[in-house]
Amino acid sequence: MEHSTESQIKNRLPETFLDQMKQQLGQRELEQFLQALEQKTPxxxxxxxxxxxxxxxxxxxxxxxxxxxxxxxxxxxxxxxxxxxxxxxxxxxxxxxxxxxxxxxxxxxxxxxxxxxxxxxxxxxxxxxxxxxxxxxxxxxxxxxxxxxxxxxxxxxxxxxxxxxxxxxxxxxxxxxxxxxxxxxxxxxxxxxxxxxxxxxxxxxxxxxxxxxxxxxxxxxxxxxxxxxxxxxxxxxxxxxxxxxxxxxxxxxxxxxxxxxxxxxxxxxxxxxxxxxxxxxxxxxxxxxxxxxxxxxxxxxxxxKPASGEPHKPLREGRDFNHPHLKRFSIKNSKRSKFPELNFPLEVKLYQYDKHVFALPEKWSPVFEKVATQLNVQYFGVELGDWTKEQFFPAHAWAMGIYPISDYPSVALSREEAIQYLKKEPITLSIKERGWVLVKYKGLNLGWIKNLGNRSNNYYPKEWRIRMK
Missing domain, CATH: 3.40.50.150 (Vaccinia Virus protein VP39)
Structure with missing residues (x-):
């Protein structure tokens, strides 16, 4: 004899939960609720x-x-x-x-x-x-x-x-x-x-x-x-x-x-x-x-929250930003000729953590500097890339961001090529320029490849790659 939908649900749900839902919904609605749980998830x-x-x-x-x-x-x-x-x-x-x-x-x-x-x-x-x-x-x-x-x-x-x-x-x-x-x-x-x-x-x-x-x-x-x-x-x-x-x-x-x-x-x-x-x-x-x-x-x-009470004190950091790991970053001190041109639509402030350079809207820098001294910050703004020994390595996060990238050539990928890239497999580029190349899919940034002429290196993050065969 086949069990009804309701009995199938009841076999899986704790009685105390069913009693709770019956109190909330009543018996008729409870039956409708249980039937809904048998349906495919939207x-x-x-x-x-x-x-x-x-x-x-x-x-x-x-x-x-x-x-x-x-x-x-x-x-x-x-x-x-x-x-x-x-x-x-x-x-x-x-x-x-x-x-x-x-x-x-x-x-x-x-x-x-x-x-x-x-x-x-x-x-x-x-x-x-x-x-x-x-x-x-x-x-x-x-x-x-x-x-x-x-x-x-x-x-x-x-x-x-x-x-x-x-x-x-x-x-x-x-x-x-x-x-x-x-x-x-x-x-x-x-x-x-x-x-x-x-x-x-x-x-x-x-x-x-x-x-x-x-x-x-x-x-x-x-x-x-x-x-x-x-x-x-x-x-x-x-x-x-x-x-x-x-x-x-x-x-x-x-x-x-x-x-x-x-x-x-x-x-x-x-x-x-x-x-x-x-x-x-x-x-x-x-x-x-x-x-x-x-x-x-x-x-x-x-x-x-009631409007009365302790007055709001804006988050402000002093002129000197003292953080054990973060520091403000100046392009002027980094031999700008090797640092990419930042043609952003809004004013940004740059920060450096170890070799990683980040951009954050300038108007929020006082708030960020206060928050950074209080909390364990794991990420912020947009990571632009790594600055090491006067060389710049663009970050995947910059490609994912909506800030424009104008200093590098780009190549459009087909769906098959894009999936190949996302699996972190080698990609053959139809482009002569050597160096960093921004790959795109349907007009949107997908990530970075470094073109070496006869081959290329795929810089999609290893931990994010597609593992499905």
Whole structure:
């Protein structure tokens, strides 16, 4: 005798979780919820507007993010060169609701943002696009391996408006009242990932929910003081239970006086709005259920820090920038004839770490220098290249960036050649100029090759290469 869809789901999900969802949804909706978990996971991506204006795949727009699209089928992204050069980010549909939330914030012209738990970088790349040339993002991830993935994704996104740090939230204590908005996309019990990640089911327990709630409260205790007076804190998880969601929002309102921010939503989006009442203030929260929304589970609340309180002190560093590893870099002192011409559309300031030279928008240099003395900075701006013994070796990150590169010849590659390059295999170039050559795919930078005449060296980063045969 065949089991029904519901019984198949029940065989995999813990009874305590099912009881929790029945309390939230009722029996009828619970059945719809379980049926949705049996369906294929929707596939969606968000475009990088600085690199790609139209989706390279068949699909339909997401209703709450104009830069994101549902795809009809899941392509093999690994063998798409556009994926590797940062033309789009494969991001779960519900998470793109952050775009709506950000557009409700009353921000200054040049916002300073913090993504406190940023890996793998989906929401950080969205914030990076939102900030554009005017803002600056600090994207933080404390776990080293996850920090490397975050750094890679922001390098490929290429906007050059981010600082990547690797710090525990407690390390931000000297940066209180500094940020125009802070995102805490907190590590959680992962109930919203049950459809696409069976391991999340295996790891779930009521005890783990309590552990996650304790971790979230510790993070929020540190995060609550980081926005400026009148600034914002956005709290999100990919789980359903009230302990990790509404109760943490209640904690922020009761202990730090945070106020509600309303995000207008359309009925056709089928987003569920929950509410909590604290001291006669009703706080809206936004929930995504897979039986209602074409996406995975998500919770989000947007809160505003009271404008009164400790005044904001702008982040400023003194005239002398003292850092044990970083120093300001001057082209004048580096025999400019061998340093590439930097025809950037905005003023930048250069810094050197060991032999690596980085560019950062000049207007953000005081903030960066202050942040760099407080945090363990892993990456920032755009790495231009290595300056060694009066020679310059261009960095792959510069090719990924949106800053123009005019000092080097370029060659367009076919799709087959681009994949060959991304596998870090030798490429035969139809170009006479020797030296550094910028290779492109569909008009976008893919990376560097050094042409030696009868052969060439492929400088695609070894750790990023395609390993698929």
């Amino acid at each position: 596939v969606s991506l968000r475009l990088n507007p600085k690199k790609c204006q139209t989706s390279p795949f068949e699909g339909s727009p997401l209703p709450w993010c104009p830069q994101a699209y549902y795809l009809e089928e899941r392509p093999i992204f690994t063998i798409d060169p556009l994926f590797h050069l940062g033309a789009y980010y494969v991001q779960e549909a519900s998470s793109n609701f952050l775009w709506q939330a950000l557009h409700q914030l009353d921000l200054p012209h040049s916002p300073l943002a913090l993504d406190l738990c940023a890996a793998p970088g989906g929401k950080s790349t969205l914030i990076s696009s939102f900030l554009g040339e005017e803002g600056l993002l600090v994207a933080n991830e404390v776990i080293k391996s996850r920090n490397q993935v975050l750094r890679e994704n922001l390098i490929k996104w290429g906007l050059g408006n981010a600082i990547v740090s690797q710090n525990d939230p407690s390390h931000f204590s000297n940066l209180e009242n500094s940020f125009d908005f802070v995102l805490v996309d907190a590590p959680c019990s992962g109930e919203g990932l049950f459809r696409k990640d069976p391991q999340a089911i295996a790891e779930w327990s009521q005890e783990n929910v309590h552990v996650c709630k304790g971790r979230q409260l510790r993070i929020l205790q540190q995060a609550a003081g980081l926005p400026k007076p009148g600034g914002y804190l956005i709290y999100s998880t990919c789980t359903y239970n009230w302990q990790e969601n509404e109760e943490n929002v209640r904690y922020l309102v009761e202990n730090f006086g945070y106020e509600k921010v309303i995000v207008p939503i359309k009925n056709s989006w089928h987003i569920t709005q929950s509410e909590i009442t604290v001291s006669s203030q009703t706080i809206p929260c936004y929930r995504f259920y897979p039986h209602k929304v074409k996406g995975e589970g998500l919770f989000m609340a947007i809160l505003r």
